[in-house]
Amino acid sequence: MTAVIFAFYFLCGCDSQSKSAIPPITSLAGQNWICITLDGVAVETQRPPTLIFDGSGRVNGFSGVNRFGGSVESANEGQIRFGQMMSTKMAGPPEQMTLESSFLAALARTDRYAVADAKLNLTAGETTTIQLKSEPIQKPSP
Numbered sequence: 001m002t003a004v005i006f007a008f009y010f011l012c013g014c015d016s017q018s019k020s021a022i023p024p025i026t027s028l029a030g031q032n033w034i035c036i037t038l039d040g041v042a043v044e045t046q047r048p049p050t051l052i053f054d055g056s057g058r059v060n061g062f063s064g065v066n067r068f069g070g071s072v073e074s075a076n077e078g079q080i081r082f083g084q085m086m087s088t089k090m091a092g093p094p095e096q097m098t099l100e101s102s103f104l105a106a107l108a109r110t111d112r113y114a115v116a117d118a119k120l121n122l123t124a125g126e127t128t129t130i131q132l133k134s135e136p137i138q139k140p141s142p
Contacts, residue, residue: 025074028113029055033120033132038102040128045096049103051120051132064100065092080113080122106130 035049036042043049050061053072059082060069071083085104091097106129110122122130 025053025072025080025113026055027115028053028120030137031134032137033061033134035103035130036119036133037128037131038099038106039130043099045099047096049099052137063087063103064096066090066100068104074113078112078114080110082107082110103130 031052033051033053035051038049045064047062047064049063051059052061053059057071057073058069059072060067062068066088068085068087070085072080073083074080085107087104092100106122106124109124110129111125112123114121114123118134120132120134121128122132
């Protein structure tokens with residue numbers, strides 16, 4: 001019986017280690033990615049959603065009303081998976097809350113990415129879910 005319990009914990013430990021061994025997407029770090037289209041519709045708001053990849057497996061940003069953060073990983077070039085996102089819980093205007101909900105849902109179903117002409121395209125299957133443009137991250141002034 002002890003051997004069975006040991007084997008169970010050993011196998012579970014191996015499984016969690018293999019998941020954490022997936023390399024982070026470093027090529028997307030160092031930029032502020034600003035949402036320009038969401039599910040094929042232009043995002044026209046004063047404060048569009050944003051993404052910032054830290055290059056070590058984490059992502060954070062602004063989703064329309066709230067700040068969020070979570071994990072991101074890529075098994076192979078062009079593949080991407082966003083983990084569960086944690087978010088602040090402020091309320092905002094209904095249209096911004098709808099934008100936020102749609103943006104976070106699109107991240108959750110995204111499985112591929114491609115960068116071309118300073119634009120990041122996130123897709124689910126063959127459908128572009130989110131298109132973002134790149135801007136350098138602004139460093140605070142001393």
